[in-house]
Amino acid sequence: MAKINKKFKLFIDEELCKGCNICVELCNLHVFDISPKINNKGYYIPVPERIEDCNGCQICELSCPELSLILEEIRL
Amino acid sequence: MTNPIEIHKHRHLKYLRTEILPTAFCSGCGCGTILNIFVNVIDEMGIDPNDIIAVTGIGCSSWIPSPYLAVDTLHTTHGRAIAFATGVKVMKPEKHVVVIAGDGDLSGIGGNHLIHAARRNIDLKVFLVNNFIYGMTGGQVSPTTPKETKTTTTPYGNSEQPFKITELVAAAGANYAARWTTYHIFKLKKAMKESIEKKGFSFIEIISQCPTSYGRKIGQKEGIDQLNHFKANSIDIKNKEKYSEEDLENKIVVGKFVERNRREFVDGLREINKKLAVSN
Amino acid sequence: MxxxxxxxxxxxxxxxxxxxxxxxxxxxxxxxxxxxxxxxxxxxxxxxxxxxxxxxxxxxxxxxxxxxxxxxxxxxxxxxxxxxxxxxxxxxxxxxxxxxxxxxxxxxxxxxxxxxxxxxxxxxxxxxxxxxxxxxxxxxxxxxxxxxxxxxxxxxxxxxxxxxxxxxxxxxxxxxxxxxxxxxxxxxxxxxxxxxxIFIQPRRISESKVDIFGGERIPPMIEFGQGHKIHVTGSTHKSNGMRDVSSQNVHDVLIRRIYEKIELNRDIIVKYETHFTDDMDYLVISYGASARPSLGAVHSLRKQGKKIGMLRLITIWPFADKITRELCKKVKKVFVPEMNLGQIAREVERFTSNPVIKISKIGGVSHTINEISEEIISNI
The missing domain is CATH 3.40.50.970 (Thiamin diphosphate (ThDP)-binding fold, Pyr/PP domains)
Structure with missing residues (x-):
């Protein structure tokens, strides 16, 4: 397996997320899982369970209707 | 392996009035996505928010700029955003005057202003959020609701033909007209950039999801269901010729419909003033 | 230029x-x-x-x-x-x-x-x-x-x-x-x-960020492009311009202030003109085009020795309440010639218990002086 020199971090702003799951569904690499955890507004927030598969395409970040998904590039 | 969830804030929240977040949009609504893409665009283009004046009307999508966008904001009466924006633009042509409102607002009650602004080719950036329904008032038929759809005011199915708004605006004389959906986020982003760069009336019809007042009624309960529908039913304008008019009836033709360089309205007004100043 | x-x-x-x-x-x-x-x-x-x-x-x-x-x-x-x-x-x-x-x-x-x-x-x-x-x-x-x-x-x-x-x-x-x-x-x-x-009232603009929808009865404006990211809405709003459509108090404060800024300044705003009102038994109240034949009628009736005075309203809204009340007290009857079926006559009635007689003319032709004076004479 080829070694990649950059990886990504994903953060969910729990205060803003409304659990619409658009990120979960739109991610072609199936990085997210629906969380069993409910935030204080009663929404199930997603978890970037397979972050190692993320290629940083930004589709989750840009399509998030609440600006609650933050994608960050990290250098190894 | 589970990732610990850290408290982290989006870098583009600086463009929003954060004290009123989270938004009032329903979970899965496309309005927030459009807001997200718009602030991404102004960030990438390096536009100072102080150089943007947002004008809007009434309805859910009018809430995209007002109150969330932290720029000078004029939240006008229903359907009249473009008329108010015309006054704004004439007085301050150096500003980016952006109108974001819905299909009911801009093409229903405000349809006359839309076509006339396109005809004048005034340098407004108009993003019409088309969710096929009057969402804020609870799901009444709109000028864009597809035929046969049952809404609260078409309980036996919509017998009217929906508007093809982008085609209408292109025909009316706009310098830029495109249609994309909230599924096509990268193409929408590119179109927003193009429309802002383009001088003249620049228009994007953004097909968007309304899970609460529309999706639920057509068997697409979640926002994502409608996004998947957009994905499956969009046809690029480049391939439009391959389809018959009948085939296209229930499809969403996406892409850039027109891009041209007609003289802009305010430029025309200012030219007259310049000439008169010389002759006097 | x-x-x-x-x-x-x-x-x-x-x-x-x-x-x-x-x-x-x-x-x-x-x-x-x-x-x-x-x-x-x-x-x-x-x-x-x-x-x-x-x-x-x-x-x-x-x-x-x-x-x-x-x-x-x-x-x-x-x-x-x-x-x-x-x-x-x-x-x-x-x-x-x-x-x-x-x-x-x-x-x-x-x-x-x-x-x-x-x-x-x-x-x-x-x-x-x-x-x-x-x-x-x-x-x-x-x-x-x-x-x-x-x-x-x-x-x-x-x-x-x-x-x-x-x-x-x-x-x-x-x-x-x-x-x-x-x-x-x-x-x-x-x-x-x-x-x-020619006196020109300058616009009051605040250079620094202030509440432009409250704080004082007539707050200064901030215009678009000044860099203060103002929010202007027709919805009920707080003094900073942000929408609040659910608080009774916010609506009450806003609407009362907008109402009072004119209501409490009536005396500054209201303009009118009076003729022969020092010594009169009857009063004519008129305005705009119909005030012209009205004044003609008043002059002609004065010549005939009738004690008629006139109030010409220049400001219609807010209504000239004080002068109307004061002058109506001095007379037996009030006549209101106007080119409608009595819109301002009805407003005048709110300020007097004396009879208010409409001299209405519609149909796109102004009153003549004679029409008005005849109407007055037949009622005095």
């Missing part, structure tokens, strides 16, 4: 013009730099003159697709630094009502000219009337106060237009210039004053 240089050429000159044109000149001298309108008889001459002259003073005339858009555009331009106006007649005035309410709610200075014609509906398009008196007051929905001025001559069309702009700036409110097809279309002498003799 700036505004002043061009206007200097006009200053001090005597012109022979229509009331509509005089109103347009008044607007130019008041500093109007943005006009949006839609053609309508008998108001089109205002637009035509503005279209010709505004570009010469660096201003902008735009013809919109309808009166709704015209009213919207002048509000948008006002928030972007414009001194703005539109001109219309009854049918267009009806269309403007929602956005006039928006201007009230957002406290936007602007001037709306209504050259009244016979209505309702299309009515007699080319004939003057005074049928919009109450529409000017209550045309838009919800509680609000409004300022409306009624000129009765060509000179006054000019002078009151300057006043209309000044009041709109001073009170941050739309002002209705409520003229009529008679005054709008007759020609008379207009003497343009010297520039130094």
């Amino acid at each position: 700036n505004n002043k240089e061009y206007l200097k050429d006009f200053a001090g000159k005597t012109l022979f013009v229509q009331g509509d044109e005089a109103a347009a000149y008044g607007a130019l001298f008041a500093g109007c730099n943005f006009f949006a309108g839609y053609p309508i008889t008998p108001a089109s001459e205002v637009a035509e003159l503005m279209a010709k002259e505004l570009p010469k003073v660096g201003g902008f005339y735009i013809q919109m697709e309808d009166e709704i858009a015209s009213m919207g555009a002048i509000v948008g331009a006002a928030w972007t630094g414009g001194k703005t106006m539109t001109a219309t007649s009854g049918p267009g005035f009806s269309l403007m009502q929602e956005n006039i309410g928006y201007a009230c709610m957002t406290e936007t200075p602007c001037v709306i000219v209504d050259v009244q014609r016979s209505g309702p509906s299309t009515g007699q398009a080319t004939k003057g009337a005074q049928g919009d008196m109450m529409q000017a007051r209550w045309g838009t929905h919800g509680d609000h106060e409004i300022i409306a001025l009624c000129p009765n001559s060509i000179q006054e069309s000019f002078d009151l237009m300057v006043e209309a702009f000044n009041l709109s700036e001073k009170f941050r409110s739309p002002v209705i210039f409520l003229t009529d097809g008679e005054i709008g279309h007759i020609r008379e002498k207009l003497v343009i004053p010297e520039l130094k003799d």
